[in-house]
Amino acid sequence: MQPDQETVAEQVFTALADPTRRSLLADLAAHGPATATDLATRLPISRQAVGKHLALLADVGLVAAEPGERRRVRYRLRSAPMRTAQQFLAALSRDWDGRLDALTAHLEEEP
Amino acid sequence: MGFPDRIERTVEVARPPARVWAALTTAEGLGTWFGQQATIDLRPGGAGTLSWEEHHTDFRVERIEEPHVFGFTWRIYGLPDDDPRRTYVEFTLEAAGAGTRLTVVETGFAQLGPEQHESSFGGNVKGWAAELDELVAHLAA
Numbered sequence: 001m002q003p004d005q006e007t008v009a010e011q012v013f014t015a016l017a018d019p020t021r022r023s024l025l026a027d028l029a030a031h032g033p034a035t036a037t038d039l040a041t042r043l044p045i046s047r048q049a050v051g052k053h054l055a056l057l058a059d060v061g062l063v064a065a066e067p068g069e070r071r072r073v074r075y076r077l078r079s080a081p082m083r084t085a086q087q088f089l090a091a092l093s094r095d096w097d098g099r100l101d102a103l104t105a106h107l108e109e110e111p
Numbered sequence: 112m113g114f115p116d117r118i119e120r121t122v123e124v125a126r127p128p129a130r131v132w133a134a135l136t137t138a139e140g141l142g143t144w145f146g147q148q149a150t151i152d153l154r155p156g157g158a159g160t161l162s163w164e165e166h167h168t169d170f171r172v173e174r175i176e177e178p179h180v181f182g183f184t185w186r187i188y189g190l191p192d193d194d195p196r197r198t199y200v201e202f203t204l205e206a207a208g209a210g211t212r213l214t215v216v217e218t219g220f221a222q223l224g225p226e227q228h229e230s231s232f233g234g235n236v237k238g239w240a241a242e243l244d245e246l247v248a249h250l251a252a
Contacts, residue, residue: 096215103122
């Protein structure tokens with residue numbers, strides 16, 4: 001267990017708990033890298049709020065700013081923190097209880 | 112929050128270990144309770160598949176000590192196909208009266224991924240944009 005993994009997972013789930021940040025991430029996933037202005041145009045979110053949320057998402061590594069002139073900086077998704085969070089979800093969704101119930105039922109229904 | 116690395120369950124089954132072993136290690140058995148269909152090459156390193164209506168998953172046989180220990184590795188659900196991380200599942204069978212005490216342990220959910228050893232930008236700009244760039248370059252060459 002790496003302590004930084006715990007932190008990464010917590011940051012991802014905190015970021016995803018906010019509907020505005022979810023819509024920003026969903027837009028970047030659907031359309032690829034975009035500037036804050038692009039996102040404010042496409043989504044019902046003010047340019048100022050977009051900037052604030054992108055800064056938070058960049059702090060936790062969910063998006064990265066590409067090098068560029070300040071107003072033309074494009075943000076892109078980073079998948080690494082998502083993969084760490086996915087490992088947590090995977091452990092919760094393995095459903096060994098259901099599988100072992102099915103195994104037991106299979107074995108015991110035959111003589 | 113607590114990041115679970117290990118899952119463990121134990122059940123008592125009213126059938127002897129040989130019967131449980133067959134359910135765990137044959138295509139007929141696995142295709143009945145685990146997947147809707149299954150294949151297995153029962154030797155260390157052997158390949159197996161589990162299929163359902165909507166999806167299927169591959170696994171690799173790792174450990175066989177008939178009829179006591181059966182272990183395999185498989186991918187972590189939701190991670191991309193090229194992600195090298197796999198979890199290890201081990202079934203242990205112990206005779207218990209006329210039946211079997213069956214324990215399953217799955218470990219490896221909390222292992223580090225390769226991207227965490229890379230710089231914060233360098234290895235992480237991979238993804239569709241980078242792959243599409245490679246494709247474009249390949250086609251233009």
